[in-house]
Amino acid sequence: xxxxxxxxxxxxxxxxxxxxxxxxxxxxxxxxxxxxxxxxxxxxxxxxxxxxxxxxxxxxxxxxxxxxxxxxxxxxxxxxxxxxxxxxxxxxxxxxxxxxxxxxxxxxxxxxxxxxxxxxxxxxxxxxxxxxxxxxxxxxxxxxxxxxxxxxxxxxxxxxxxxxxxxxxxxxxxxxxxxxxxxxxxxxxxxxxxxxxxxxxxxxxxxxxxxxxxxxxxxxxxxxxxxxxxxxxxxxxxxxxxxxxxxxxxxxxxxxxxxxxxxxxxxxxxxxxxxxxxxxxxxxxxxxxxxxxxxxxxxxxxxxxxxxxxxxxxxxxxxxxxxxxxxxxxxxxxxxxxxxxxxxxxxxxxxxxxxxxxxxxxxxxxxxxxxxxxxxxxxxxxxxxxxxxxxxxxxxxxxxxxxxxxxxxxxxxxxx
Numbered sequence: 516x517x518x519x520x521x522x523x524x525x526x527x528x529x530x531x532x533x534x535x536x537x538x539x540x541x542x543x544x545x546x547x548x549x550x551x552x553x554x555x556x557x558x559x560x561x562x563x564x565x566x567x568x569x570x571x572x573x574x575x576x577x578x579x580x581x582x583x584x585x586x587x588x589x590x591x592x593x594x595x596x597x598x599x600x601x602x603x604x605x606x607x608x609x610x611x612x613x614x615x616x617x618x619x620x621x622x623x624x625x626x627x628x629x630x631x632x633x634x635x636x637x638x639x640x641x642x643x644x645x646x647x648x649x650x651x652x653x654x655x656x657x658x659x660x661x662x663x664x665x666x667x668x669x670x671x672x673x674x675x676x677x678x679x680x681x682x683x684x685x686x687x688x689x690x691x692x693x694x695x696x697x698x699x700x701x702x703x704x705x706x707x708x709x710x711x712x713x714x715x716x717x718x719x720x721x722x723x724x725x726x727x728x729x730x731x732x733x734x735x736x737x738x739x740x741x742x743x744x745x746x747x748x749x750x751x752x753x754x755x756x757x758x759x760x761x762x763x764x765x766x767x768x769x770x771x772x773x774x775x776x777x778x779x780x781x782x783x784x785x786x787x788x789x790x791x792x793x794x795x796x797x798x799x800x801x802x803x804x805x806x807x808x809x810x811x812x813x814x815x816x817x818x819x820x821x822x823x824x825x826x827x828x829x830x831x832x833x834x835x836x837x838x839x840x841x842x843x844x845x846x847x848x849x850x851x852x853x854x855x856x857x858x859x860x861x862x863x864x865x866x867x868x869x870x871x872x873x874x875x876x877x878x879x880x881x882x883x884x885x886x887x888x889x890x891x892x893x894x895x896x897x898x899x900x901x902x903x904x905x906x907x908x909x910x911x912x913x914x915x916x917x918x919x920x921x922x923x924x925x926x927x928x929x930x931x
Contacts, residue, residue, distance in 0.1 A: 563670055567604040574598075578605040579633040582679065583741040588811060588818045590675040591740070599679075606635060606736050607681045614695040616702070616715040622657040622826070623714045623725055625691070625699065627736070634739035637685070638662060638826060639725035639732055652803035653755070657826035659735035665800050665825030674792060677822040679738040687712070688730040735826075746821070747812040752781065752790065754806040780816025789820035802827045 571578065582602045585592045592599065609629040617624030617636060625637045641656040642648070648655035662680045669677035685691060687710040692700060703712045704724060710732075711724035725732070740746070752775050756763050765771045781787040797805055804827040811818040 563667075565603060566600045567607065568600045569604045569608070571598060571601050577631050578602040579631050582738060583743075586741055586744055590819065591678055591821070592675055594673070594675065602738070603679060603681045605629070605631075605633075606679065606738060607683045609633070611685070611690050612694055614691045614699055616696070616699045619716075620824070621717040622824075623716055623719050624657075625712075625714060636737040636739065637683070637734050638737070639734045641725055652801070653757070653827060657824075659733065659826065661800065661826045662735040662737060665796075665802075665822070668796065668799060669822055672792075672796065674796065674822065676819045677825065678740060681736050682733065683736045684731055684733050686730050687727050687732055740821075745812040746809040748807050748809055751805050751808050752778075753794070755803070757806070784816040786810075786816045786820065793820055793822065796822065800825060800827075 571581070574581070578598070578601050581598050582592070585596070606629070609631065611627050612630055613628040615626045617626050623639060623641075625639075627635050627637050629635060638657055638659045640659050642658055644660065660682065663682050666677045666680035669675065687703075692703065695703075698715065699712070702714050702719075702721075702724075703710065704721075705711065706724065706726050708729060709726040710730050711726035713719050713721050713724040753765050754763065768774075775781050776787065781790070793805065793808070797803070802825060805824075809821045809823055810816075811821075
């Protein structure tokens with residue numbers, strides 16, 4: 516073989532070797548990254564696992580005293596909660612010593628007092644797990660298992676703003692009726708072989724009772740917040756009108772965002788960003804019914820938006836979330852508060868904001884594709900535009916139009 520041919524052959528072999536090495540290194544890097552992602556996921560899942568263990572060997576306090584001490588202005592329970600399992604176990608097993616009609620509201624519930632004096636809210640099962648409610652996104656009864664799932668989603672997102680919720684079976688004949696008030700007892704009836712009750716609420720009707728399977732009723736139990744933390748109710752700025760043909764202002768007024776930002780308590784403090792966190796939370800559970808929200812009283816806008824009443828929807832994974840999330844997200848991402856070099860999370864420690872790392876600095880937008888956990892397609896769309904340096908308000912709105920709750924089907928498996 517001539518020298519020239521040998522040189523050409525060696526050059527070809529060298530090129531093949533280099534490409535092979537680069538390819539292998541890339542694959543190794545990718546595999547290492549995937550392994551690290553898997554390890555991180557398993558660490559997260561391990562940290563979220565709760566053993567319903569009744570033991571509290573290290574303290575003489577009751578579960579209720581421990582849970583009451585957790586509550587502070589910006590969280591209902593702390594990040595590290597070794598006693599969480601004991602508190603939840605107590606919620607699902609402690610003797611019921613009193614039962615009454617639920618507090619004011621539109622949906623059927625019962626107010627129970629457990630042994631030790633702890634108040635809880637019981638929401639009865641109204642639907643089978645796979646039943647789909649037709650009609651408007653806010654139609655139908657509350658779903659008890661949606662309350663349970665929403666609490667755990669609150670833990671996954673790191674919000675820690677939803678009161679503790681567990682599932683529980685109760686015997687209406689032996690556990691509820693003997694300790695029920697006359698007002699609640701007067702709503703009990705028998706339908707076929709099943710014990711039922713219809714309670715007292717805005718939409719409660721004798722013709723639409725909640726019925727047990729025989730005497731055994733499944734439901735959710737929500738821990739009542741301590742009385743030393745009274746709640747204040749607020750109208751949600753992106754609420755619906757609930758009137759056919761009548762639009763809310765945010766649905767047609769392009770200047771609505773600016774008006775909200777000039778109104779207390781959204782003109783300062785963390786409340787506006789809490790609204791955004793809640794919009795993403797509601798998107799993930801498919802809740803289109805947050806017409807009001809609660810915070811702690813006399814907080815001057817400093818307390819968190821408390822995630823109460825999360826039992827709407829969650830059963831329709833293929834329906835786009837019918838929420839005003841686009842309008843709300845637009846409002847926060849282009850608010851004057853964020854037109855700085857400060858990350859969203861640093862503004863007030865928002866868990867999603869921290870994950871977001873979406874910064875607006877000198878009118879130049881930089882962002883991370885993880886900033887929006889709502890939908891993989893939305894996140895991918897935004898990531899691509901960020902890479903291409905053409906991200907702006909119009910792009911955000913286009914990306915949000917792709918929104919489909921792709922994460923709901925896998926999350927819904929938790930409910931079965």
